[in-house]
Amino acid sequence: MIARRAAVTDAERRARLGVRQLLAPGARAERIEDVAEALIGLHATDPATVYLSAAARLAEPSVAEVERGLYDDLTVTRMLCMRRTMFVVPTPLAPLVHASTARAVAAKERAGSLAFVAQLGWDERRYAAVERAALAALAARGMAGAAELARDVPELGEKVLVSPGKSYAAWQTAGSRMLRVLAAEGRIRRARPRGAWTSGQFRWTVAPEPPAHDPDPLAAKAALARRYLYAFGPVTVDDLKWWTGWTLTDARKALAATGARDVDLDDGTTGYLAPDDEEPVPAPESWVALLPGLDPTSMGRRHRAFHLDPAHVPALFDRNGNIGPTVWADGRIVGAWAQRADGEVVFRLLEDVGAGARTAVAERAAELGAWLGPVRVTPAYRTPLERELAGPKR
Structure with a gap:
């Protein structure tokens, strides 16, 4: 007789989410x-997301704690990697992330940059010369913005009109493309930005020397998949493919290399757990959280029905699939929040969560408003409900 595969219910998936992703009581x-x-990494396309995602999970949230890791101790690293998206990952994990995902992204970035400067009449030889000059100028300055480097290396300021004739046409500099490539390759890194912690006007500095040998790409993919299984599992092959940006073949090979255990999910599909992660995760105490737009918990899977009613998607996502600020209760997305111009953090619940949870959400909103103080946060990707909530009081 063939033994029936183990099952993981939606309720346990929500329990795992709360505990593994540091949102439940006692897990901070x-x-x-x-x-x-x-x-594995905090979404960093929107600079504010890193701080807000961390604040939701730190026992004592502070901007200083995030900046310590990013800019003082360099224990977390901002890098372009999974899905060609910016993440902040643990620095010891960066070589593995580079080998498994970022290396391929960097290769595409370099090809695109070479095609861009070809419009200026540059060949690869000139590109390489300008790149060397830029690195030398950055090393001499220690830390600099793109405009400062362009004063040292004027070629960096040469411009190309991108998408001419379109409503979104814009001039871009050679430096903006070249610096992005160098960062994607791990040769320079984003340093402390100008202005507040919500600013995306990053300065640049030369990155520390990378390890002498990158991990093998196939082994790195398997190692990253194993971490993903533990942090987000059970997940489907489609979830892993979407989250990493790999091909379906790569996702399947990586899963097989982990020795992942397959389980039945409530929706009738097959999910996967890490081979040493078979014990059920008990439900934690009741919890609520206000997570920012693009938070990794919200964006960690392609299939979200176990924690998100599909009817709420039009209000909570933009047209490109980016999620806005969300309200969570016991492992489910139950509403949205926004900050108004006067600093007040407001929310709307899209389903009945009970009086206790509603009170807890209101308390969390007041705490977040007090933590933000004079800072105003507008998500990089606005969603219908966030826009409505952030509008004038009625």
């Missing part, structure tokens, strides 16, 4: 490194 972390480790 002390350091930014622990937060990044638990989630």
